[in-house]
Amino acid sequence: MKHQPEENDKKTAGNHEKWIKIVFRPGNTSSVVLEGTNLLEAASQAGYIIETPCGGAGKCGKCAVRIVSGASEPSVSDKKLLPANKLNKGYRLACQTYITTPIVVEIPETCLRRPPLKIQTHGKSGEIKPLPRISSQILNLSHHLKGEIKSDADILMQVTGSNSIDLPALQSLPRILRSSNYQVTVIKSENTIIDIKPGNAEQKCYGIAFDIGTTSLVGILVNLNTGEELSIATSINPQTLYGADIISRVKMCRETPDGLSTLQKSILTAINGMINSLLQNSGVPQQSVYEVVFSGNSVMQEILAGIDPSPLGEIPFQIAFNDPLYVEARDLGLHINQSGKVLFMPQIGGFIGGDIVSGIIATQLDTFNKPVLFIDIGTNGEMILSYKGKLMGTSVAAGPAFEGARITHGMRGTVGAIEAVRIENGDIKIEVIGNVSPKGICGSALVDIVAVLLNTGIIDTTGRFLEPDELPADLPELLRKRVKKHNGQTGFEIAGGTNESEHVFIYQSDIREVQLATAAIRTGITLLLKTEKISQEHLEHIIIAGGFGSFIRPTSALRIGMLPDINPERILV
Ligand code: FES
Structure with missing residues (x-):
C-alpha cells in the first residue's frame, strides 16, 4: 500500500520536504500536502473543485474560502477583493493561498463547481436532414x-x-x-x-454531436439512420479550472510546459465520461458509435485536436485549419468504435469558429431573403449578419460577466442562481434555479435586474445608481427600501436574509461590468450593420444562441441596449 505521509514526515533521508495536514469542510475530509502547495490544488486533490472564473489569477474573488483555523495574513489580492468583515472571519482567496501550516478550511457551497449547469440543449432550427458520412x-x-x-x-x-x-x-x-x-x-x-x-444491423449506427463551449459541454447521441436523438449529456468544461476565457487557455498553451496536453487531456476525460453516460442512458453499445462531431470556437477545437492555438493569441489571430478536419477516434482516445471517425467543424477565421458554422447550418441562415442577425452570446460573442445569401461575421470579447465572473454576487447558471427578475406588485419577484434559497445571480437575471433598475429609475441611463434623495418620488416603497449602502457601496438588495451570506446585491461596480459586456456586443452588431449599410429597423429577425444567450429575456436585452431596438417578437431565442 502506498505510504500516506504524516504531517512533518520527512519524505526521504536528506530530503526535508514538509507534509502538512488540511481538513476540508463540509465532509471533514483530511488531506496531506507538501508545504507550499496552492490551496486550490490541494482542494482539487481532496475532491473539492472550486470555481475559478479568472483562472486563479486573483482577480475575480470567486474562490474565497473560510480558513477556520490557521489563517495566514491576508494577501494584497485578499484585501483588494474581500470586504473587511470577511477577512476578519478568515476568508481568503484559495488561488492566492499557499499551505505553510495545518489548516481547517470551510468551502462555501457557492464556490464549488457542480453540474448540472443550466445549459440550452435544444433550440429553434429548421428541418435538417442528417447526412452522416x-x-x-x-x-x-x-x-x-x-x-x-x-x-x-x-x-x-x-x-x-x-x-x-x-x-x-x-x-x-x-x-x-x-x-x-x-x-x-x-x-x-x-x-x-x-x-x-x-445479420441485419442496419438501424444500429450511432453518432454523437458535441458542442464544445468555453464553459460548458453538451453531447447528443443520435441514430445515424433515422436522425432520432436518444440521449443528452451535459458537463462543465474542466478547462475552466485553468481559466474562464479562451485567452487564458491560449496563454497556458504558450507559456506553460505541457499546457496544451494538460488542457487536451482534461477535456478528453470529460468527453469520454459524457460518452459513457450517453451509452448507459440509452443502452447503445460503444462499438455501435461510429462518428463524433465536435463544434466549438477555434481555440476549443484546436486544443481538443491537440493543435497549439498560440497563433490565436496574437495579431493576426491565425487559425490552424479552415476546412472540416477529419481524424480517427482512436487517435484521440475516444471511447467509441475502434474505427470510428471524428469531424471538427470548419472554421472561418480567428474567432469565428466551428460553433458559429454549426449555428449557420442549424438556422439555415443563408436562406433568408431579408436581413437576419445571428448572435452567439458567450464569453466570446460571435455574430453573423445574413442578407441575400451573403454572410458577414465578427466576434467580440464580451468577457465573463454574463458567466457570473467579476460580478460581486455573480455565479454560473447552476442550483441556487437567481435566473430571472421581474417587477410584480410594486416589488421584485425572483426565480431561482432548483427552487432553493438564492445564492447568487447568473447572466440572464443580471440582464433582467439592470433592465428593472433602469425601468424604475433607480439607475439613470448612464448606469449611475441614484442617491436616496434623487430616487423618483413615485418609486414603490418596497423597491425604495432595497436601495441601500452595503459593504461600503450603494447597491440594490435582490435577496436578503438573516445571515450575511444570504444577501444578494447588485452594486455600482457590477452595473459597470454589465455595461462593458453589453457595449462589446452592441458594438459588434453596429459595425456589422454599418458595414452592410443596413439600418436596424430593417432587421427581419435577431436569432440568439449560446449557453447563456438562450435564456435571456428579449425585452430585458433590448432595455439595456444589448440589442438594436426592434420589435421583441422578432427576436428568436
Ligand atoms: S480570485 Fe481566485 S479564482 Fe479568481
Missing part, C-alpha cells in the same frame, strides 16, 4: 463468396463499391461471414469499410 448496407453474400477464388475482402469491396477496408473490420471478416451464413451488415465511412456485423 457513415452508411450501412445489408448484404447476402452467399452467391458471391461460395467457391470464389477471390479474397473475402476483394469480393466485399467489389459488392459494396468500396476501395479499402479498415484492419479491425478485416480481422473479424472471415469469422463473421461464415458464422452468419454470409448474411451481414457492412458499415462504411464514405468508401472505406469500417465494420461488419452479422
Whole structure:
C-alpha cells in the first residue's frame, strides 16, 4: 500500500520536504500536502473543485474560502477583493493561498463547481436532414463468396463499391461471414469499410454531436439512420479550472510546459465520461458509435485536436485549419468504435469558429431573403449578419460577466442562481434555479435586474445608481427600501436574509461590468450593420444562441441596449 505521509514526515533521508495536514469542510475530509502547495490544488486533490472564473489569477474573488483555523495574513489580492468583515472571519482567496501550516478550511457551497449547469440543449432550427458520412448496407453474400477464388475482402469491396477496408473490420471478416451464413451488415465511412456485423444491423449506427463551449459541454447521441436523438449529456468544461476565457487557455498553451496536453487531456476525460453516460442512458453499445462531431470556437477545437492555438493569441489571430478536419477516434482516445471517425467543424477565421458554422447550418441562415442577425452570446460573442445569401461575421470579447465572473454576487447558471427578475406588485419577484434559497445571480437575471433598475429609475441611463434623495418620488416603497449602502457601496438588495451570506446585491461596480459586456456586443452588431449599410429597423429577425444567450429575456436585452431596438417578437431565442 502506498505510504500516506504524516504531517512533518520527512519524505526521504536528506530530503526535508514538509507534509502538512488540511481538513476540508463540509465532509471533514483530511488531506496531506507538501508545504507550499496552492490551496486550490490541494482542494482539487481532496475532491473539492472550486470555481475559478479568472483562472486563479486573483482577480475575480470567486474562490474565497473560510480558513477556520490557521489563517495566514491576508494577501494584497485578499484585501483588494474581500470586504473587511470577511477577512476578519478568515476568508481568503484559495488561488492566492499557499499551505505553510495545518489548516481547517470551510468551502462555501457557492464556490464549488457542480453540474448540472443550466445549459440550452435544444433550440429553434429548421428541418435538417442528417447526412452522416457513415452508411450501412445489408448484404447476402452467399452467391458471391461460395467457391470464389477471390479474397473475402476483394469480393466485399467489389459488392459494396468500396476501395479499402479498415484492419479491425478485416480481422473479424472471415469469422463473421461464415458464422452468419454470409448474411451481414457492412458499415462504411464514405468508401472505406469500417465494420461488419452479422445479420441485419442496419438501424444500429450511432453518432454523437458535441458542442464544445468555453464553459460548458453538451453531447447528443443520435441514430445515424433515422436522425432520432436518444440521449443528452451535459458537463462543465474542466478547462475552466485553468481559466474562464479562451485567452487564458491560449496563454497556458504558450507559456506553460505541457499546457496544451494538460488542457487536451482534461477535456478528453470529460468527453469520454459524457460518452459513457450517453451509452448507459440509452443502452447503445460503444462499438455501435461510429462518428463524433465536435463544434466549438477555434481555440476549443484546436486544443481538443491537440493543435497549439498560440497563433490565436496574437495579431493576426491565425487559425490552424479552415476546412472540416477529419481524424480517427482512436487517435484521440475516444471511447467509441475502434474505427470510428471524428469531424471538427470548419472554421472561418480567428474567432469565428466551428460553433458559429454549426449555428449557420442549424438556422439555415443563408436562406433568408431579408436581413437576419445571428448572435452567439458567450464569453466570446460571435455574430453573423445574413442578407441575400451573403454572410458577414465578427466576434467580440464580451468577457465573463454574463458567466457570473467579476460580478460581486455573480455565479454560473447552476442550483441556487437567481435566473430571472421581474417587477410584480410594486416589488421584485425572483426565480431561482432548483427552487432553493438564492445564492447568487447568473447572466440572464443580471440582464433582467439592470433592465428593472433602469425601468424604475433607480439607475439613470448612464448606469449611475441614484442617491436616496434623487430616487423618483413615485418609486414603490418596497423597491425604495432595497436601495441601500452595503459593504461600503450603494447597491440594490435582490435577496436578503438573516445571515450575511444570504444577501444578494447588485452594486455600482457590477452595473459597470454589465455595461462593458453589453457595449462589446452592441458594438459588434453596429459595425456589422454599418458595414452592410443596413439600418436596424430593417432587421427581419435577431436569432440568439449560446449557453447563456438562450435564456435571456428579449425585452430585458433590448432595455439595456444589448440589442438594436426592434420589435421583441422578432427576436428568436
Ligand atoms: S480570485 Fe481566485 S479564482 Fe479568481
